[in-house]
Amino acid sequence: MAIELEKNYNPKDVEDKIYKEWLDSGFFNPDNLDLPETAPSYTIVLPPPNITDKLHVGHASTLAIEDLLIRFHRMNGYRALWIPGTDHAAIATQNAVEKKIFREEGKTRHDLGREVFLGRLNDFVKVTQATILNQSARMGSSMDWSRLAFTLDEPRQKAVQAMFLKMYEQGAIYRGERIVNWCPRCKSTLADDEVEYKEQAAKFYTFKYSADFPMAISTTRPETKLGDTAVAVNPKDERYKQYIGQTFAVDFCGVPLNIKVIADRNVEMEFGTGALGVTPAHSMVDWQMAQTNDLPVIKVIDENANIREGFGRFSGMTAMEARAAVVADLNAAGLMIKEDEIANNLSVCYRCDTGIEPLPSKQWFVAVDKPLANMNGQSLKQAAIAAAEKGDIKFIPDRFNKRYLDWMNNLRDWCISRQIWFGHRIPVWYKGEEIYVGENAPEGSDWTQDPDTLDTWFSSGMWTFSTLGWPDNMEMVDGKMVKKGDLLKFHPTQVLETGYEILTLWVSRMIMMSLFAVGEIPFSDVYLHGMVLDKNGKKMSKSKGNGVDPLDVIATAGADALRLSLMVGSTPGNDTRFSEERLESAKNFVNKLWNISRYVLSGVEDIRAVGEINSAELTVADAWILSRLNKTITDFSERITRYEFSLAGETLRDFTLNDLADWYLEASKFDNSAQKNPVLIHALKTILKLWHPFMPFITENIWSYLGEEKMLLVSAWPIADNTLINDEAENNFALVRDLIVAIRNARSENKIEPATKVKALMFAGDKTELLKTQSAIISSLRTGLSEIEFVGEAQKIADAIFVSVAGVEIYLLGGIDKDKERERLNKEKENLSKLITNLSGRLANEEFVARAPEKIVAAEKEKLANWQSDLEKIEEKLKTL
RNA sequence: GGGCUCGUAGCUCAGUUGGUUAGAGCGUUACAUUGACAUUGUAAAGGUCCCCCGUUCGAGUCGGGGCGGGCCCACCA
Numbered sequence: 001m002a003i004e005l006e007k008n009y010n011p012k013d014v015e016d017k018i019y020k021e022w023l024d025s026g027f028f029n030p031d032n033l034d035l036p037e038t039a040p041s042y043t044i045v046l047p048p049p050n051i052t053d054k055l056h057v058g059h060a061s062t063l064a065i066e067d068l069l070i071r072f073h074r075m076n077g078y079r080a081l082w083i084p085g086t087d088h089a090a091i092a093t094q095n096a097v098e099k100k101i102f103r104e105e106g107k108t109r110h111d112l113g114r115e116v117f118l119g120r121l122n123d124f125v126k127v128t129q130a131t132i133l134n135q136s137a138r139m140g141s142s143m144d145w146s147r148l149a150f151t152l153d154e155p156r157q158k159a160v161q162a163m164f165l166k167m168y169e170q171g172a173i174y175r176g177e178r179i180v181n182w183c184p185r186c187k188s189t190l191a192d193d194e195v196e197y198k199e200q201a202a203k204f205y206t207f208k209y210s211a212d213f214p215m216a217i218s219t220t221r222p223e224t225k226l227g228d229t230a231v232a233v234n235p236k237d238e239r240y241k242q243y244i245g246q247t248f249a250v251d252f253c254g255v256p257l258n259i260k261v262i263a264d265r266n267v268e269m270e271f272g273t274g275a276l277g278v279t280p281a282h283s284m285v286d287w288q289m290a291q292t293n294d295l296p297v298i299k300v301i302d303e304n305a306n307i308r309e310g311f312g313r314f315s316g317m318t319a320m321e322a323r324a325a326v327v328a329d330l331n332a333a334g335l336m337i338k339e340d341e342i343a344n345n346l347s348v349c350y351r352c353d354t355g356i357e358p359l360p361s362k363q364w365f366v367a368v369d370k371p372l373a374n375m376n377g378q379s380l381k382q383a384a385i386a387a388a389e390k391g392d393i394k395f396i397p398d399r400f401n402k403r404y405l406d407w408m409n410n411l412r413d414w415c416i417s418r419q420i421w422f423g424h425r426i427p428v429w430y431k432g433e434e435i436y437v438g439e440n441a442p443e444g445s446d447w448t449q450d451p452d453t454l455d456t457w458f459s460s461g462m463w464t465f466s467t468l469g470w471p472d473n474m475e476m477v478d479g480k481m482v483k484k485g486d487l488l489k490f491h492p493t494q495v496l497e498t499g500y501e502i503l504t505l506w507v508s509r510m511i512m513m514s515l516f517a518v519g520e521i522p523f524s525d526v527y528l529h530g531m532v533l534d535k536n537g538k539k540m541s542k543s544k545g546n547g548v549d550p551l552d553v554i555a556t557a558g559a560d561a562l563r564l565s566l567m568v569g570s571t572p573g574n575d576t577r578f579s580e581e582r583l584e585s586a587k588n589f590v591n592k593l594w595n596i597s598r599y600v601l602s603g604v605e606d607i608r609a610v611g612e613i614n615s616a617e618l619t620v621a622d623a624w625i626l627s628r629l630n631k632t633i634t635d636f637s638e639r640i641t642r643y644e645f646s647l648a649g650e651t652l653r654d655f656t657l658n659d660l661a662d663w664y665l666e667a668s669k670f671d672n673s674a675q676k677n678p679v680l681i682h683a684l685k686t687i688l689k690l691w692h693p694f695m696p697f698i699t700e701n702i703w704s705y706l707g708e709e710k711m712l713l714v715s716a717w718p719i720a721d722n723t724l725i726n727d728e729a730e731n732n733f734a735l736v737r738d739l740i741v742a743i744r745n746a747r748s749e750n751k752i753e754p755a756t757k758v759k760a761l762m763f764a765g766d767k768t769e770l771l772k773t774q775s776a777i778i779s780s781l782r783t784g785l786s787e788i789e790f791v792g793e794a795q796k797i798a799d800a801i802f803v804s805v806a807g808v809e810i811y812l813l814g815g816i817d818k819d820k821e822r823e824r825l826n827k828e829k830e831n832l833s834k835l836i837t838n839l840s841g842r843l844a845n846e847e848f849v850a851r852a853p854e855k856i857v858a859a860e861k862e863k864l865a866n867w868q869s870d871l872e873k874i875e876e877k878l879k880t881l
Numbered sequence: 882g883g884g885c886u887c888g889u890a891g892c893u894c895a896g897u898u899g900g901u902u903a904g905a906g907c908g909u910u911a912c913a914u915u916g917a918c919a920u921u922g923u924a925a926a927g928g929u930c931c932c933c934c935g936u937u938c939g940a941g942u943c944g945g946g947g948c949g950g951g952c953c954c955a956c957c958a
Contacts, residue, residue, distance in 0.1 A: 008919065197956095204958090219958065232958095267958085276958055285958075345957065403885060403953080410954090501952075535893095537951090569894055569906070573886085575951080577893065581907045592918065599917030639897095646895070650905070662922070835902065847938040856900055856939095863901060 003601040003705050009594035011558025015697045019137060022700075027714050029144045030079040034714075042078035043493035044070060045464050046143065047506070048151060050089035051128045052096050055135045056540050057566065057578050058499070058532040060550040063139045064563040065529060065645065066497050070142055071693040072640050075717040081490050083467045084136060085149035086129050090423035090456040097124050097422075114421055121422050135550055140559050140696045142713070147486075149467045151459040152424065159466040160424045160459050161439050163517060166471075168437045170372050172380065172516065175364055175435070177297075178415055179287045182359040183349040184305035189419040195347050195356055202344035206273060206337040207330045209259060210250040214243055216337050218272030220344055221282075222330070223322035226255050226311050227300035230278035232289055235263035237274055253329040254312045262293045282358050297360060305357050319357070364426060364452075366414040372516070380512040381411055387511055387521050396527045396643050397573045400503055407504040414509075416455045423453030461509035464493050464522035474518075483518065493523045500528040500573055527643055530575040532566070537577055548578060560695035561587040567694060568649035589653060590698055593691065596661050597702045600684045607707045613678045615724075622679045623729035625664045628655060629683055633720040636690055652690055660687065663733075686718045825874050832871045839864050 026032040030041070044066050049059050066082060074080035097120060098109055109117045129150070136143065149156060167173040181190040206218040209225070217231060233240040243261040250257050266285075267276050280290030280297040290297055299308060307314045307322045314322045330336040347356040368381040375383055385408050387393045388401060395401045417426060429436040429447040441447040462470070465487060473487035483491065492514070496507065507526055514522035534540055540547040553562045565586035570576035604610060618626070632655040639648035660683055685706065692699040692712050703712040839860060842848055849857055 005917090007917090217958085221958090272958070278958095283958075285956080342957090399885070406884065407954085504953080531952090571895075574894090575887095579893065579907090582893075585906055588919090592921090595918035595921095597917085602917070642897085644897080647897085650895075654905090661917090665917080666922090831902085839901090842939080845938055849938085851938050852900070859901065 003604050003607065005594065005598040005601060005702070005705065007598075009591055009698065011560065011590075011697060012555070014701045015138070015140070015554075015559055018697050018700050019140065021711070022142065022713055023145075025711060025713065027074075027711070028082075028142050029146050030074075030081045033074070033079065035077065035079055039077055039079050041081065041490050041494075042070070042073040043081045043083070043490040044495055044497065045083045045467055045493055046085055047496070047498040047502075048085040048087035048149075048460065048463065049132055050092055051086045051125050051132065051150075052089050052092045054128060054131045055550060056532075056547040057550055057553065057562075058540060059135075060139055060553075060562060061529060061532050061566040061570075061576075062497065062499075063136055063141050064566050065527070067139070067141050067563075067696070068567065068640070068645060068693040069495060069497070071696060071713070072717070074142070074713070075689065075692065075715065077716070079489070081147075082141070082143045083147050083149065084133070084141070084143040084145060085151070085463070085467060086132055087460055088125070088150065088152035088423060088456065090418060090453060091420060093121065093125070094420050094422040097121050100124075109421065117421060138551060138554055138559060139563070142696070147467065151456070151463070155469075156459055156462075156466050157424060159462055159470055160454065161427045162471040163458075163462055163513070164427050164454070165437055167366065167516065170374055170516075171370060172367055172372055173364060173416070174367055175362060176413075177360045178363045178365070179281075179284050179358045180361050180363070180419075181347065182303065182357045182361075183352065183354055184303065184357055185352050185354040186349060187303065189361070190349060190356065196350045197345045198348050198353070199343055200346050202342055202346070204272075204340040204342040204344075205327065205330075206340070208335045208337070209252045209257065209277075211333075211335065213248055213250050213259065215240060215275045216273045217275050217277040219277055220342075221319075221323065222326040223307070223314070223319050224279045224282045224300055225252065225277050225326070226257075226307070226314060226322075227279050227281050227298035228252075228257055228259060228277045229280060229290070229295045229298060230260045230262050230293065232262050232264040232267050232276045232278050233274060234267045234269045235265060237267075237269045240275060253314075253326055253333075255314070260293075260295065262289065262295075264289055281360050284358055287358075287360070299360065301357055301359065303357075303359065363415045364417040364428070364450075364454075366416055366512075368411050368413055368512070375516060375519075380516060381408060383515045384408055384508060384511045387515065392521050392524065393511065394525050396525060397571075400500060400526070400528055400573065404503060404508065408508060411508070414455075416458050417450075417452040418455055419452055421453065423456060424459055426450040426452050426454060457505060457509050460506060461513040462517065464496075464510060464514055465491055465518050470517060481519075487518070491518060492521050495525040495527055496523040497527040497529065499531060501531065503528060525643075528573050530570065530573055533575050533577045535577055535579050537575075553583065557583055557587045558590060558697070560698050561590045563696075564589065564649065564694055567645045568653070569646055571646055572643060589657075590695060592661065593656065593687075593695070593698060594702070596656070596665065597684060597688075597705075599665060600680050601705060604681070607681070607705075610678050610681050613682055618679070620729055620733060621664060622677075623724075623726045624733035625659060625683060626679060626724045627726040627730050628659045629686060630720040630722065630724045633686065633690065633718050637717070637720075640693070649694060652687070652694075656687055656691075688712060689715060689718050822878065825878050829871065829874050829878070832867055832874070836864065836867050836871065839867070 022028065033039075046066065047062065049055055070080045070082045094109075097117075101107055101109070101112070101117075101120065112120065133148075164173060181195050182188075183190055202220045204218055204220055205222050206216055207222070208216045209228070215231065215233075217225075219225060233244065235241070235244070240261065244263050245261065247258055247260040250259055262278070264276075267274070278286045278289050278295065279300070280286050280295055281299040282301060287297075289295070300311065301319055302308050305319050307317050307319065309315050311322075314325060317325060327336070327339075348354060349356060366380070369379045371377045371379055378386070385405060388395075388404055388408075395404060426449075427437060427439050428450040429438070429441050430450065431444075431447045436442045436447065441449065459466070468486040468491050470487055473483060473485040474481050475484055476482075482488075496510070498507065503526075510522045514520065531539060534546040534548070538546060550562060557565075561583060565582045566576075566578075568586070569582060601607075613626075632651060636648050636652050639645070639651060664680070664683070688699045688703055688706075689712065696713070700712045703715075708715065843857075843860060843864060
């Protein structure tokens with residue numbers, strides 16, 4: 001019985017079965033790999049997708065790339081570990097669920113209460129999580145499911161609490177004040193990305209605080225000016241220079257203020273009056289100025305957007321009422337200079353459209369500039385910058401190195417408290433002014449826990465080591481904390497592969513937190529992929545409904561085709577569009593690989609009976625394909641190592657299609673025992689291995705017919721045999737191939753017909769198909785090139801066609817159209833003359849000859865000689881026509 | 882406003898340190914093909930490498946300026 005593959009490849013039938021076999025093998029877990037103790041580790045932690053929603057093809061791209069790296073390294077003998085997981089994505093998830101509950105039941109989270117609401121969240125999480133894990137598996141991801149993690153599961157909660165405590169003890173975490181975006185209607189803080197901007201018409205008032213204050217200021221919010229403590233001017237501004245540093249006591253609408261004039265180079269002289277009233281408590285920028293200039297902070301507005309106590313008759317008014325009252329007072333006192341209508345960008349709540357009130361409030365921070373004892377006196381920022389500058393961490397593509405450093409250099413303390421319920425509860429307890437940091441409340445009553453939770457990036461920043469058993473896998477040995485267990489084996493990880501859009505949000509935090517907690521970098525390479533856009537070049541998003549579910553694609557094209565289409569034609573750091581055309585092309589290729597295998601195996605009775613390659617008996621075609629194969633192995637492997645996945649895929653596709661399938665396989669058809677050809681079997685096995693990281697399912701499936709003991713998943717990566725690199729064979733083969741093409745074209749245009757000795761060999765029999773002709777020529781290579789007389793007596797015959805292939809002239813007989821042939825030759829002559837003129841010019845240039853590398857000059861000279869000889873031949877031929 | 886990035890064939894994109902006549906996939910056209918192939922094969926047509934200036938013997942590639950997309954950040958007091 002010959003090996004018989006089904007006529008059509010049907011991914012649906014195969015993929016689930018194969019995936020189960022992989023799972024059963026246990027090899028996704030590197031502990032089960034049969035490796036020497038010294039085998040190096042290769043670890044990737046999956047950027048945990050948000051459990052807000054199911055995966056789209058962007059995630060599929062992440063999975064495809066990481067699986068490629070993992071499979072490649074596993075086959076190369078590494079202890080390859082890929083840790084899967086999901087992210088609780090605090091704000092995003094809470095919002096999604098809140099919205100859903102409100103839509104379906106008309107209830108807010110406050111209606112439900114903290115416990116009930118969190119319960120509902122967990123229900124939601126379980127559902128999406130299951131979907132995500134299923135999607136990941138269907139992509140063929142060879143992740144170690146036994147190490148599955150969730151940023152909010154128990155081990156991670158433990159790690160987060162330990163981290164918070166450690167940072168607090170080292171002084172890397174502190175409590176301070178900061179301006180937050182407060183929605184007076186929702187009674188809630190908003191993250192920056194929850195603030196929306198709405199353009200609206202506004203009044204821009206220009207006035208003086210009091211008659212004796214030396215300058216006027218402008219604002220759209222006069223009521224907040226009750227809390228001004230300074231006026232900022234540009235240090236270069238000649239009008240105000242003299243006042244810088246002075247403090248003025250003024251009476252502003254009956255409220256006494258002390259206004260200091262400060263210099264700030266961000267103040268634009270041309271805008272308004274060039275003087276800016278500084279209200280530290282109610283503006284982000286003003287708060288910053290207050291910090292740098294050590295200004296007092298006066299809170300004017302409370303959490304209900306009303307004016308606080310202590311502001312005379314304004315107290316108790318709403319902000320809007322107070323604005324009108326202040327304006328009226330200013331007008332009455334003659335202090336108002338003008339009112340302009342301007343278009344203003346108002347910050348509003350994304351949920352209810354209410355105007356945001358920036359308010360100061362108590363928050364927890366990570367201090368990024370503070371020298372830390374456990375980091376040899378370096379700050380988090382310094383250590384994280386040094387890691388990139390020293391080259392311990394490399395970015396791919398490297399332009400992101402600059403973006404990372406820019407971000408880090410401008411980094412300010414990181415506010416980690418969030419006023420939401422879903423997430424890691426801040427492990428801090430209060431009793432009056434007392435503060436206790438720890439997992440559980442201390443002894444005694446009246447301790448209440450901080451109601452806030454931690455920024456989601458705090459837990460995901462710990463991802464490389466929290467997934468590897470930190471803090472339990474740290475132990476004290478000889479007075480030093482050292483790693484053990486998984487943490488010792490797999491940390492630092494090798495590569496972090498993620499989208500460039502979270503370079504700053506996530507990657508920078510991982511680096512800082514790993515340096516702090518483990519004392520080492522979290523990864524050495526950061527590979528940043530672009531976004532997968534829809535076919536119109538738009539970002540995929542749930543609201544636009546243009547997201548593509550990988551499962552839908554897999555259902556029609558298979559996971560292999562999806563993976564291939566995502567990896568070929570996209571480069572690191574650049575966005576790619578997901579298109580049907582590319583998918584179609586990938587799908588065709590998968591099918592092609594199937595058919596190649598089907599053909600190769602079709603005549604094989606017993607694969608083990610096919611002998612070894614005998615290098616003494618190689619035909620020119622054999623030598624050619626082996627040479628090409630070995631070059632491809634090296635080229636392909638190197639490109640993967642350099643993260644050039646697209647180029648790697650193209651290289652191998654070119655080999656598979658253009659060399660193996662279109663020529664070597666065609667040539668082999670001439671020989672009935674071709675399928676038993678050990679070279680062919682060897683080539684097939686090798687490309688299956690090479691393709692495996694790109695297309696794991698189909699390759700593993702075909703592999704299963706080959707009678708191998710090991711699964712392809714864990715078989716050894718091919719090593720190029722450089723003794724088989726044979727440029728002469730390649731040249732000879734190229735010559736014949738070009739000749740065949742030329743003959744075929746000539747024949748299809750009815751320019752030649754079987755006549756001469758040469759053609760008798762080429763067209764064995766007058767009605768023989770061209771394909772067979774091709775095979776005949778190639779097969780003749782088995783006995784050596786010399787037996788084909790490429791230059792025949794045809795040369796002397798008037799209406800022969802002249803073909804020049806790789807420097808060998810060939811004349812073919814035929815009833816040709818002389819006019820057309822003359823036209824063709826003239827055109828060629830013209831092109832050639834132009835090229836010769838250009839090149840002669842260049843070679844005549846003394847500077848070129850003197851300065852260009854010798855190799856280039858020599859090559860150019862040779863080229864010129866070839867062209868000139870070609871030209872002569874054409875002219876000769878033209879004479880005979 | 883600041884930073885980064887992209888602009889190459891009809892479309893989607895490659896192009897490694899400057900060095901043959903700038904490439905691929907899809908699409909188009911021609912021819913061939915029913916024994917591995919939901920086809921496939923062979924070829925052809927199609928490009929002022931966004932524009933200008935510069936550096937260089939030589940620029941798609943390096944520098945400056947401009948135009949037009951995209952992303953991130955900061956925001957209009």
